[in-house]
Amino acid sequence: MGLFTRRKTVMVDSDILVIGGGMGGCGATYESRYWGRNLKIVCVEKANIERSGAVAQGLYAINCYMGMQWNENRPEDHVRYARNDLMGLVREDLGYDIARHVDSTVHKFEEWGLPIMRDPETGRYQREGKWQIMIHGESYKPIVAEAARKAATEVYNRIMVTHLLMDKTRPNRVAGAVGFNVRNGNFYVFRAKAVIVAAGGASHIFKPRAVGEGMGRTWYAPWSSASAYALPILVGAKMTQMENRIVLTRFKDGYGPVGAYFLHLKTYTQNGYGQDYEPTWYESIKERVGDYVERHPVPTCLRNHALLEEVKAGRGPIRMVTKEAFKDPHKETVGWENFLGMTIGQAVVWASQNIDPKEINPELTTSEPYVMGSHATCSGAWASGPEDCAPSEYQWGYNRMMTVEGLFGAGDAIGGSAHKFSSGSFTEGRIAGKAAVKYVKDLGAEQPQLSEAEYEDLKKIVYKPLENYEVGRNEIVAGTVSPSYLLPIHGLQRLEKIMDEYVGGIGALYTTNEPLLTRGLELLGMLKEDLAYLGAEDLHQLQRAWELQHRVLASECVTQHTLFRTETRWPGYYYRADHPKLDDKDWHCFTLSRYDRSSGKWEMEKAPVYHIVD
Amino acid sequence: MPTFVYMTSCDGCGHCVDICPSDIMHIDKTYRRAYNIEPNMCWECYSCVKACPQNAIDCRGYADFAPLGHSVRVLREDKKGTISWKIKFRDGREKNFVSPIRTTPWGSIKSPSDYEPPAAEALNSQQLAHEPEALNIDALPALTPGQLKRGVL
Numbered sequence: 187m188g189l190f191t192r193r194k195t196v197m198v199d200s201d202i203l204v205i206g207g208g209m210g211g212c213g214a215t216y217e218s219r220y221w222g223r224n225l226k227i228v229c230v231e232k233a234n235i236e237r238s239g240a241v242a243q244g245l246y247a248i249n250c251y252m253g254m255q256w257n258e259n260r261p262e263d264h265v266r267y268a269r270n271d272l273m274g275l276v277r278e279d280l281g282y283d284i285a286r287h288v289d290s291t292v293h294k295f296e297e298w299g300l301p302i303m304r305d306p307e308t309g310r311y312q313r314e315g316k317w318q319i320m321i322h323g324e325s326y327k328p329i330v331a332e333a334a335r336k337a338a339t340e341v342y343n344r345i346m347v348t349h350l351l352m353d354k355t356r357p358n359r360v361a362g363a364v365g366f367n368v369r370n371g372n373f374y375v376f377r378a379k380a381v382i383v384a385a386g387g388a389s390h391i392f393k394p395r396a397v398g399e400g401m402g403r404t405w406y407a408p409w410s411s412a413s414a415y416a417l418p419i420l421v422g423a424k425m426t427q428m429e430n431r432i433v434l435t436r437f438k439d440g441y442g443p444v445g446a447y448f449l450h451l452k453t454y455t456q457n458g459y460g461q462d463y464e465p466t467w468y469e470s471i472k473e474r475v476g477d478y479v480e481r482h483p484v485p486t487c488l489r490n491h492a493l494l495e496e497v498k499a500g501r502g503p504i505r506m507v508t509k510e511a512f513k514d515p516h517k518e519t520v521g522w523e524n525f526l527g528m529t530i531g532q533a534v535v536w537a538s539q540n541i542d543p544k545e546i547n548p549e550l551t552t553s554e555p556y557v558m559g560s561h562a563t564c565s566g567a568w569a570s571g572p573e574d575c576a577p578s579e580y581q582w583g584y585n586r587m588m589t590v591e592g593l594f595g596a597g598d599a600i601g602g603s604a605h606k607f608s609s610g611s612f613t614e615g616r617i618a619g620k621a622a623v624k625y626v627k628d629l630g631a632e633q634p635q636l637s638e639a640e641y642e643d644l645k646k647i648v649y650k651p652l653e654n655y656e657v658g659r660n661e662i663v664a665g666t667v668s669p670s671y672l673l674p675i676h677g678l679q680r681l682e683k684i685m686d687e688y689v690g691g692i693g694a695l696y697t698t699n700e701p702l703l704t705r706g707l708e709l710l711g712m713l714k715e716d717l718a719y720l721g722a723e724d725l726h727q728l729q730r731a732w733e734l735q736h737r738v739l740a741s742e743c744v745t746q747h748t749l750f751r752t753e754t755r756w757p758g759y760y761y762r763a764d765h766p767k768l769d770d771k772d773w774h775c776f777t778l779s780r781y782d783r784s785s786g787k788w789e790m791e792k793a794p795v796y797h798i799v800d
Numbered sequence: 801m802p803t804f805v806y807m808t809s810c811d812g813c814g815h816c817v818d819i820c821p822s823d824i825m826h827i828d829k830t831y832r833r834a835y836n837i838e839p840n841m842c843w844e845c846y847s848c849v850k851a852c853p854q855n856a857i858d859c860r861g862y863a864d865f866a867p868l869g870h871s872v873r874v875l876r877e878d879k880k881g882t883i884s885w886k887i888k889f890r891d892g893r894e895k896n897f898v899s900p901i902r903t904t905p906w907g908s909i910k911s912p913s914d915y916e917p918p919a920a921e922a923l924n925s926q927q928l929a930h931e932p933e934a935l936n937i938d939a940l941p942a943l944t945p946g947q948l949k950r951g952v953l
Binding site: 236262282290324388400401407439524572 | 823842871878888893896897
């Protein structure tokens with residue numbers, strides 16, 4: 187025991203603590219400095235902000251840009267688009283807020299040096315689609331990280347934040363966070379007047395299609411370990427729309443993006459017999475969701491649904507028809523550079539399988555489900571909205587403040603604001619950063635009060651997996667099988683199997699029901715108990731252990747929400763087989779949950795959807 | 801395609817260890833050179849490949865779906881501001897691509913504190929830094945309270 191608790195504790199004081207240095211965290215750091223010139227702003231990241239978060243690899247498009255300077259779109263148009271795509275349920279106040287600011291974010295990116303393509307005829311940004319602009323974004327993240335580094339007082343790389351800390355004198359007020367350095371093992375206690383959670387969403391909570399070496403080739407980054415959810419959940423912040431997991435239609439095996447192919451290259455899909463299959467399923471989709479099927483563009487989940495039904499009918503594989511478009515050398519270049527800029531693995535898959543889209547129409551597939559808040563989905567924390575346009579029930583404090591005082595969020599951490607993508611996540615970080623500065627200034631000289639007992643207890647908990655391993659490994663000769671501990675990969679695989687089979691993963695064709703969810707919760711409960719016996723051989727495995735802890739808690743939340751919403755709102759994302767239709771009468775609302783750490787119980791409730799845009 | 805490191809090229813400098821978003825590039829204690837400790841948590845993001853000063857890191861497509869014989873090589877020249885790719889198919893065909901990565905010098909971004917401080921009352925407005933100028937329109941859009949309506953519960 188002593189071996190592990192003797193680790194050095196480093197205390198870091200700050201005014202604003204930003205957890206996670208991806209797009210949301212960099213935006214929060216930048217904006218906090220603009221408004222809080224004399225504040226101490228600390229950004230903490232489990233990797234290296236130069237290449238961290240979902241944009242580490244780069245991007246070939248910015249998917250959220252209004253183009254207000256050219257009268258291309260208005261913010262309210264984007265609200266309508268996101269609402270339509272998410273089958274009616276988005277926080278319109280939050281979405282509007284991002285949309286009205288996002289152009290200034292993108293213009294700064296260009297000023298900082300991000301190469302944005304221009305339409306040679308109009309001189310405007312090259313559109314990929316109505317909302318998307320095309321970029322040469324290999325260095326998107328390093329550029330944005332440079333801006334954040336200039337803004338931060340201190341950036342701490344390679345620190346995995348495990349828990350938030352609460353103020354001992356004021357209930358329901360955040361006071362900081364703890365974590366450990368994955369290189370030297372030091373324990374970090376951050377004290378902060380305001381905390382902005384800008385950590386990542388969740389990959390690897392459902393079993394991925396590739397379970398061998400290729401399990402890392404998930405669509406969302408394998409390092410997106412649900413910290414965006416677990417950190418706020420553990421301190422009792424309300425979460426929303428956690429059932430709204432996303433399934434992506436992507437190129438097979440590499441999960442290479444299809445946006446540029448559909449929108450810019452004008453390629454299209456067909457079944458294994460060369461037929462257009464989407465019209466086949468029109469009537470049956472209408473029966474499930476009513477007139478949502480008539481909307482344009484067709485919601486992402488419904489297009490998934492048609493693809494899935496076609497495959498189930500035995501007419502796969504589904505292919506993207508690229509042969510025609512790729513005859514144009516410019517389009518061929520765009521098609522390849524699209525992958526090299528953001529999903530290099532797809533180029534490798536095609537090179538390895540001799541797939542040249544000029545000659546072969548490549549296969550598509552649907553991914554395992556993911557939980558995140560920034561793409562065509564909106565899981566995350568329930569947050570207070572903008573002062574000027576949020577309905578009163580969506581306002582209890584500062585913009586983007588969660589239901590815990592002083593705790594803010596951005597990007598994947600904030601629920602309801604779908605379709606923000608990279609630029610919108612950075613923008614939401616900016617919104618949260620400014621609001622956090624206001625909160626800190628209003629707080630005046632009052633200092634957050636940490637409980638030493640609390641963080642000393644957490645220190646023991648955080649390093650426990652090292653101790654479990656050290657003690658337990660002496661029982662066995664060698665190998666990975668121990669009666670006393672589970673390795674993080676063991677726990678991860680059990681989690682993925684439970685979620686896959688009981689909560690609507692690929693193995694169950696995204697289908698679940700009340701008995702399955704109930705049984706899934708029982709098994710998740712046992713997994714949660716077993717997490718006390720995680721064994722970590724070294725600091726890297728300790729990071730994996732805490733990523734797993736975060737994933738399991740987020741998964742339990744997802745399962746509770748899925749059980750609560752007794753309808754199938756997003757066929758193509760998941761199906762409640764016992765409630766197969768969309769039910770606007772009872773479920774045109776948000777689902778909210780709150781976790782009680784001491785009892786382990788979840789409270790569920792509904793919250794109204796306000797349509798603030800016609 | 802998880803990464804691997806060529807024994808004769810790696811000098812153990814640790815750039816890959818420093819940059820890997822998944823924390824899977826580590827230094828082998830015996831050989832004092834880098835290697836991928838957890839290939840099944842590799843996203844094939846190429847951050848390490850691009851960062852390696854010795855070009856010692858390459859990728860071999862995931863064994864569970866990528867046949868052998870391919871390669872995707874990259875050269876990132878940050879001062880020149882370009883990235884160059886060479887794709888080699890299993891059957892030997894090649895494709896080459898070059899793209900810009902940045903239009904300004906590295907390190908040239910201004911800190912937000914290098915700008916004129918905003919007026920104190922602006923903290924209570926809806927405007928973010930550099931707005932409305934950076935929007936390239938006259939004013940930040942807003943909805944009036946009259947536009948708000950109650951949705952379906």
